[in-house]
Amino acid sequence: MEYLAWLLLLLPLLCAAAIQFGVKDSPAAAANLSVASVVGTFLIAVLLVFNSDFSSSFTWATAGTFTIQIGILGDQLAKGMMVVVTGVGMLVHIFSLGYMKDDEAKARYFGGLSIFMFSMTGIVLADNFIMMFIFWELVGFSSYLLIGHWFEKKSAAEAAKKAFLVNRIGDFGFMIGILMLWGILGQTFLFAEMEAPAKALPESQATIVGIAVLLIFCGAVGKSAQFPLHVWLPDAMEGPTPVSALIHAATMVAAGVYMLFRLQVAAGTSIFEGFAGTTIAWIGGITTLLAALMATQQDDIKRVLAYSTLSQLGYMVMAVGLAGEAGIEAGQAGMFHLYTHAWFKALLFLGSGAVIYACHHEQNMWKMGGLFRRMPKTTMTFAVGTLALMAAPPLSGFWSKELILAQALEHNPPLFWIGAGVAVLTPFYMMRLFVVAFLGKPRDHGAEKAKEVPPVMLVPLIILGVLAVVSAFSLIASSIVPDNDFHAHGFHPNMVFWISLGALLLGAGGGFLLYHGRSSDPLANNPLFKLFRNKFYLDELYLKLVGLFQDTVAMAVHFLDEFLINGMIVGGLARSTAGLGNIFRRLQSGNLQGYAILFGAGILLVIYLTVFAR
Amino acid sequence: MASLQEYLFVSGLLFAIGLAGVLVRRNIIVIFMCLELMLSAANLTLVAFSRFNTGPDGLPDYNGQVLVFFIITVAAAEVAVGLAIIVALYRARQTVDVEDLTSMRG
Numbered sequence: 001m002e003y004l005a006w007l008l009l010l011l012p013l014l015c016a017a018a019i020q021f022g023v024k025d026s027p028a029a030a031a032n033l034s035v036a037s038v039v040g041t042f043l044i045a046v047l048l049v050f051n052s053d054f055s056s057s058f059t060w061a062t063a064g065t066f067t068i069q070i071g072i073l074g075d076q077l078a079k080g081m082m083v084v085v086t087g088v089g090m091l092v093h094i095f096s097l098g099y100m101k102d103d104e105a106k107a108r109y110f111g112g113l114s115i116f117m118f119s120m121t122g123i124v125l126a127d128n129f130i131m132m133f134i135f136w137e138l139v140g141f142s143s144y145l146l147i148g149h150w151f152e153k154k155s156a157a158e159a160a161k162k163a164f165l166v167n168r169i170g171d172f173g174f175m176i177g178i179l180m181l182w183g184i185l186g187q188t189f190l191f192a193e194m195e196a197p198a199k200a201l202p203e204s205q206a207t208i209v210g211i212a213v214l215l216i217f218c219g220a221v222g223k224s225a226q227f228p229l230h231v232w233l234p235d236a237m238e239g240p241t242p243v244s245a246l247i248h249a250a251t252m253v254a255a256g257v258y259m260l261f262r263l264q265v266a267a268g269t270s271i272f273e274g275f276a277g278t279t280i281a282w283i284g285g286i287t288t289l290l291a292a293l294m295a296t297q298q299d300d301i302k303r304v305l306a307y308s309t310l311s312q313l314g315y316m317v318m319a320v321g322l323a324g325e326a327g328i329e330a331g332q333a334g335m336f337h338l339y340t341h342a343w344f345k346a347l348l349f350l351g352s353g354a355v356i357y358a359c360h361h362e363q364n365m366w367k368m369g370g371l372f373r374r375m376p377k378t379t380m381t382f383a384v385g386t387l388a389l390m391a392a393p394p395l396s397g398f399w400s401k402e403l404i405l406a407q408a409l410e411h412n413p414p415l416f417w418i419g420a421g422v423a424v425l426t427p428f429y430m431m432r433l434f435v436v437a438f439l440g441k442p443r444d445h446g447a448e449k450a451k452e453v454p455p456v457m458l459v460p461l462i463i464l465g466v467l468a469v470v471s472a473f474s475l476i477a478s479s480i481v482p483d484n485d486f487h488a489h490g491f492h493p494n495m496v497f498w499i500s501l502g503a504l505l506l507g508a509g510g511g512f513l514l515y516h517g518r519s520s521d522p523l524a525n526n527p528l529f530k531l532f533r534n535k536f537y538l539d540e541l542y543l544k545l546v547g548l549f550q551d552t553v554a555m556a557v558h559f560l561d562e563f564l565i566n567g568m569i570v571g572g573l574a575r576s577t578a579g580l581g582n583i584f585r586r587l588q589s590g591n592l593q594g595y596a597i598l599f600g601a602g603i604l605l606v607i608y609l610t611v612f613a614r
Numbered sequence: 615m616a617s618l619q620e621y622l623f624v625s626g627l628l629f630a631i632g633l634a635g636v637l638v639r640r641n642i643i644v645i646f647m648c649l650e651l652m653l654s655a656a657n658l659t660l661v662a663f664s665r666f667n668t669g670p671d672g673l674p675d676y677n678g679q680v681l682v683f684f685i686i687t688v689a690a691a692e693v694a695v696g697l698a699i700i701v702a703l704y705r706a707r708q709t710v711d712v713e714d715l716t717s718m719r720g
Contacts, residue, residue, distance in 0.1 A: 590719030592645075592712045596636050 001048065002056035005072050008044040008082070009125055011037050012117035019111040027106035031097055034110035038093045038117060042086040049079040055192070057127055073127035073191060077265055077335075081124045081258060084339055085251050088346045089117050091460035092246040095350050098457035099242050099357055109149055109240065116142035116247060123255050128189035129178045132259065136174070136219065139252050140167045146247060147239040159235040166232040170222020177215030184209055191266035198267035210276035216263065217280050220256030224313050227287040231539055233310055237302040241353030244302060249309050249349050250342040257316040257338050264331045269323045277324015278412075284321055285418045288314025290536065292425035296432070297523070297533035301352045301365045304433050305345070308389060311422060312341050318419070319404045322411050330407040336472075337400035343471050344388035344397055347464035351382035354453040354461060355437065359446035366520060367444035368437040374450045377458055379438050381465035386434050388468040390427040390504055396472035398500075406496045423503035424510075431511030436518070443519055621662035629655035642703070642710045646696055653689050657682045 015037035023029040048054075057071020072078075093113060100109055119142050122135030140163075148160030182189060184205065186197035201209060220226065225233035236248045247253070260280070264272060272280070288311045295307030319334030356363055358375055372379045388397040401423070408416035442448040452458070470476060514522060523529040531537070589595075628651055635648030664678030704710055 588719060590716035592642075592715065593637055600633065600637075 001051055001054040001074070002072070004044050005048060005054055005056065005074055005125065008041050008048070008086075009072065009118070009121050011041050011044075012114045012121065016111050016114035016118060019107055019114065024107050024111075027110075030107035030110045031100075034114050035090075035093045035097065037114060038086065038090045041117065041121070042083075042090040045079070045082040045086040048074060049083050053079075055127060068130050069128055069190070070131050071127035071190075072125040074125065075265075077262065078124050080339070082121065084342045085120050085124060086117070088250040088342055089113075089120075089246055091464055092242045092250075092346065092350065095245075095353065095457050095460040096240075096242040098454050099353055100240060103240075105149065109146075112142055112145040112149065113243075113246070116146065116252070120251050120255070124258065127191055129181070129191075130189050132262075133171075133175065133178060136223065136255070136259075137171065139223070139255060140164060140171070143167075143236070143247050143252055146243040147236045149240055149243065150238070153238070155235075156238040159232075159238040163232040163236050166229050167222045170218045170220070170229055173215045173218025174220075174222070177212050177218065180208070180212035180215060184212055185267060191262065194263075194267040198271055201271070206274055209271050210274055213263075213271055213276040214279060217260065217276070217283075220260050220317065221283065222256075223259075224253050224256030224317060225287075225310055226256070226283050226314065226317055227290055228538070230287060230291065230310050231535075231542060234303050234306045234535070237300070237306050241302065241349060241356055244306070245346045245349030245353065248306065249345040253309065253313055254316070254338045254342065257313065257320055257334055260317075260320045261331045261335050264320070264323055264328060269327050269331065272321070272324030274324065277321050279321070280324070281318050281321030281412060281415055284314045284316070284318030285415045286314070287311070288318065288422050289418050292422045292429070293532045294535050295429045296425060297521070297529050298429075299366055299521075300363045301355065301368070301433065301437060302349070302363055304365075304429060305348050305352055308348075308426065308430065309345060311426065312337070312345065312389070315401065315404050315419065315422075316341070318415060319407060322407050322415070325411045326407050330404075330411070333400065333403035333407050337397075337404055340388070340396035340400045340468075340472050343464055344385045344395075344468035347381060347385035347461060347468050348389065350457070350461055350464065351378060351385055354378045354457050355382070355450075357457070358450040358453055359444075360449075362444065362446040365433060365437040368442070368447045369440045369444075369519075370438075370442040370447060371450055372438045374442075374447075375452045378453060378461060381461040382438065383434065384465040384468050386430045390430055390508060391423065391500060392427075392504060393501070395469055396467075399472040402496060402500065405500060406494075409496055420499050420503055423500050424507040427504050427507030428511040431508045432515045435512060435515045440517055440519075618662055618666045622659060625655045625658040625662065627655075628652070628658065640711050640713055642700055642712055642715075645712065646693075646700065650689065650693070653685060657685055660685075 015033055018033060019030045023033065053076070054074040055072065057069045059067050060070045061068045093110075096109070096113070100106055103109060116139065119135050119138035123132055123139060126132035126135060144160045144164045147163055148157050151157045151160070178189070184197075184201070185194050188194060188197070221229050233248055233253065237244055239248070269277075291307045291310035291314060295304050295311065298304045298307060316334040316337050319337065320331050323329075323331035323334075354375070355368065355371060355378065358371070358378070359368060362368065384395070388395040391398040391401040401419075405416060405419050405423070408419050442450075524533070534540075587598075632648045632650075632652035632655060635651065636645050639645050639648065660678040660682050664674050664676065664682075667675040667678070669675060700710065703715075707715065709715070
């Protein structure tokens with residue numbers, strides 16, 4: 001099994017290397033190679049998930065007694081996550097064959113996808129924090145490559161830069177957190193060795209442990225785009241739509257949640273107790289609410305989905321944070337939501353990709369409309385994804401959100417009410433999106449001429465549509481949900497169910513009534529909704545803050561340069577030299593006899609010093 | 615025979631006259647001659663000391679007198695070079711007055 005797992009890790013890397021060094025000039029070969037590699041990894045992942053756990057490692061670097069290992073750890077969590085990653089990855093690769101058919105840099109695109117698959121596999125399989133951090137950075141790098149795929153476009157290049165820089169902020173905290181945790185948990189990076197030291201931690205260290213966990217959470221804040229570092233994800237929609245589906249919806253952004261849950265599995269939830277878990281849960285809650293509010297006023301079909309991704313990630317982070325109080329069940333609920341969300345959000349993004357493709361790269365939903373008649377199959381799959389995201393029973397999203405809300409109600413009622421409020425907003429903005437883009441009449445040429453997409457794009461949509469319905473059912477879920485011992489629970493219609501059902505009907509009904517038959521947004525002029533449309537002016541605020549900070553630093557540096565270095569050191573040296581020269585210039589009178597007098601005086605002085613002044 | 619003090623007095627007088635000439639005269643040739651005067655004063659001192667510093671065998675210490683020959687030789691060379699420079703200077707500037715030679719003023 002170990003060899004297969006190593007192959008699973010290295011296959012995408014070999015593929016990326018082969019594309020970069022071999023078939024770069026032949027796009028079709030590069031695409032086929034990449035798809036073949038991801039199909040291979042998917043098959044391996046499926047094979048592994050039905051086999052026993054495995055682990056294998058070798059020493060990578062040694063310094064005295066300190067060693068860094070590269071190793072793979074295949075427990076149920078990693079194996080299940082691998083199925084999600086490679087499964088979504090495979091469908092996205094196949095979809096890309098159609099979507100990127102005419103792209104000029106197809107080879108580079110598929111090379112980027114392969115290097116991403118390698119990085120993501122590394123995060124999932126890593127058996128220690130250092131290796132995870134390495135692949136964590138590689139994921140950021142490949143995300144940069146893929147967001148900036150159309151780098152000739154200024155906005156795409158800037159979005160790639162922004163994503164990379166914002167992620168670096170989080171990763172800095174992550175790195176400090178890893179090192180602190182190393183010191184706290186008996187000087188080990190290995191997940192397998194963390195449990196005993198974590199159990200033996202004295203009460204007096206609770207504060208420092210909490211700080212370390214929060215610093216590690218910083219990494220998740222960056223990668224999973226939580227408030228206040230969420231600003232990069234909507235901009236990352238500048239990348240090709242399949243990339244958004246793979247990286248910025250289903251897998252990479254979930255890495256933060258995965259990493260936190262991995263820590264909970266490894267070290268137990270006890271280190272999340274107290275302020276650390278509460279802070280994480282509240283950050284998740286704030287993110288889910290803010291993102292849902294912002295999603296209600298976006299016009300770009302991909303941006304609506306991007307904000308809904310933020311919102312759903314907020315749910316997951318909230319659940320993982322609640323695990324500090326609630327124990328591992330809350331974290332499992334978050335992972336369950338990650339798992340179901342991956343399928344239906346990939347479906348929604350690929351569906352939006354199909355729509356954008358059919359409308360000749362039109363992304364504004366107000367210029368679509370009436371697509372249901374023209375591309376019914378795509379619309380049906382999109383509708384399934386929408387219902388799953390709305391958490392309509394009995395689709396997959398319903399079960400996982402239900403679990404999270406139940407955990408929240410039990411352990412942190414204020415967060416439950418935030419979650420319930422978002423459960424109203426989610427159907428509202430998704431209904432808005434669906435009604436405006438797919439129903440009614442076409443409002444632009446692109447939508448009028450839209451045709452059903454080719455099978456290579458339709459088939460992944462249909463597969464994902466089926467998964468969006470059935471992935472939460474216990475038959476499938478119990479074997480591949482990325483959890484240790486999760487079982488889809490028996491269902492009782494309780495208070496959580498009635499509240500979320502009411503929220504669903506309220507939001508969906510409100511959205512339908514408000515937007516049915518409209519050709520522009522009736523809420524656009526409402527000042528409150530303007531605030532949502534402008535994303536609470538957070539981007540502008542950050543721009544101001546960063547500008548202020550940079551200006552201050554620049555002013556200080558300018559002062560140092562201008563006054564200290566230029567004025568005092570360089571200028572001062574020049575001025576003192578000139579002054580001294582001015583003094584000595586007077587001695588050079590050019591008068592021969594003046595020199596003679598000085599000469600004589602000098603001799604007298606020497607005589608005086610040698611003869612009389614002894 | 616005159617005493618050592620008298621020789622030294624004359625020598626000092628010569629040196630003083632030479633120094634005064636160097637310091638106050640403006641004609642560079644005169645200054646040059648005054649320099650020679652100062653050299654002669656030094657020669658006179660050396661010879662006088664040599665003459666009055668007799669050893670146990672009654673002979674003077676000739677080291678001083680040998681040094682005088684060296685000085686005369688070097689002075690001859692110096693005069694040759696110096697006069698040549700003065701001639702060149704005159705050709706360039708049409709003057710031998712030191713007051714006019716101030717182009718090296720800083």
